[in-house]
Amino acid sequence: MINRRKTKKIRVGNVEIGGDAPVSVQSMCNTDTRDIKATVLQIHRLTDAGCEIIRVAVPDKQAAEAILEIKKQIKIPLIADIHFDYRLALQSIKNGADGLRINPGNIGRKEFVQKVANAAKEREIPIRIGVNTGSLEKDLSHTPRDLSNSLVKSALKNISILEDMDFDLIKVSLKASDVNTMIQAYKKFSETSDYPVHLGVTEAGTLKSGLVKSSIGIGSLLLAGIGDTIRVSLTEDPVEEVYAGWEILKALNIRKKGLNLISCPGCGRCGIDLINLAKQVEERFKNIEKPLTIAVMGCPVNGPGEARSADIGISGANNEGYLFKNGEIIAKIPGEKLLERLEKEVSQLYLSC
Numbered sequence: 001m002i003n004r005r006k007t008k009k010i011r012v013g014n015v016e017i018g019g020d021a022p023v024s025v026q027s028m029c030n031t032d033t034r035d036i037k038a039t040v041l042q043i044h045r046l047t048d049a050g051c052e053i054i055r056v057a058v059p060d061k062q063a064a065e066a067i068l069e070i071k072k073q074i075k076i077p078l079i080a081d082i083h084f085d086y087r088l089a090l091q092s093i094k095n096g097a098d099g100l101r102i103n104p105g106n107i108g109r110k111e112f113v114q115k116v117a118n119a120a121k122e123r124e125i126p127i128r129i130g131v132n133t134g135s136l137e138k139d140l141s142h143t144p145r146d147l148s149n150s151l152v153k154s155a156l157k158n159i160s161i162l163e164d165m166d167f168d169l170i171k172v173s174l175k176a177s178d179v180n181t182m183i184q185a186y187k188k189f190s191e192t193s194d195y196p197v198h199l200g201v202t203e204a205g206t207l208k209s210g211l212v213k214s215s216i217g218i219g220s221l222l223l224a225g226i227g228d229t230i231r232v233s234l235t236e237d238p239v240e241e242v243y244a245g246w247e248i249l250k251a252l253n254i255r256k257k258g259l260n261l262i263s264c265p266g267c268g269r270c271g272i273d274l275i276n277l278a279k280q281v282e283e284r285f286k287n288i289e290k291p292l293t294i295a296v297m298g299c300p301v302n303g304p305g306e307a308r309s310a311d312i313g314i315s316g317a318n319n320e321g322y323l324f325k326n327g328e329i330i331a332k333i334p335g336e337k338l339l340e341r342l343e344k345e346v347s348q349l350y351l352s353c
């Protein structure tokens with residue numbers, strides 16, 4: 001049982017963050033926000049994959065204006081990602097953004113920050129203070145051994161700016177590409193503040209390396225009870241970020257959703273194309289909504305027993321295979337019919353859930 005840190009609860013659109021709310025999964029569009037059609041299509045794909053909050057870049061006025069039309073065509077909350085220009089924040093709020101990602105210290109003059117805080121407070125829109133090792137203030141230490149402390153100092157400094165303006169609808173991220181630095185920063189921050197935190201390893205890399213870094217960083221903190229919303233940052237189609245985020249949450253039994261795939265690595269006893277079959281099963285059922293554990297095992301020797309926790313599963317043999325439920329074999333099937341029979345059984349099982 002993971003004992004989550006108790007944080008303040010805020011709301012991004014219709015999604016609660018912090019407190020007793022579920023840990024939510026976020027992503028960010030890599031489309032040009034000014035291209036409304038492409039951005040909306042990507043958000044729809046992300047929503048289908050399970051994305052619960054989406055962030056878009058707002059580099060100029062045209063991008064801020066595009067939010068108005070984008071919001072009309074999507075169902076999940078949208079966060080505007082802004083750097084430096086307070087006017088883009090105001091325009092994004094006006095056009096329906098459900099949240100902002102902006103660092104008050106980067107805006108400049110106090111009256112500009114006050115305008116953003118007032119507008120956000122009026123519409124009850126939260127602000128994420130996104131601290132990053134790549135954009136720390138110059139007066140903070142940038143040496144590797146001091147980076148985690150510098151991230152925390154920067155976050156607290158930006159928090160105080162907003163609190164002085166009577167604004168507390170805040171969540172915080174303290175991201176680094178170095179996993180140890182990221183973990184240390186979040187732990188230190190969580191000892192000093194009860195604002196909800198958004199977890200992520202920034203610039204984590206491509207699919208393979210990024211998944212490893214993100215799983216270690218995000219997973220370690222979630223196990224420690226730290227984390228209210230997450231994004232797995234990958235140099236990849238952002239849909240993969242969403243799938244990865246859910247896999248991390250499911251692996252820790254924090255959230256239950258869709259497919260939980262159990263599959264063995266295979267050995268000399270394997271009598272089927274296990275790798276291809278497991279990939280087919282994963283692809284076929286990756287977008288189901290209700291929790292369902294499916295096992296794909298290489299042989300009948302240990303398959304049913306090792307996958308006893310699965311709702312349903314298949315195992316291979318020489319030119320044939322077995323279908324089992326709750327660890328008990330219920331049918332022998334020709335090898336080429338394994339996937340077809342599994343689809344039929346899952347369809348019946350899924351409908352009966």
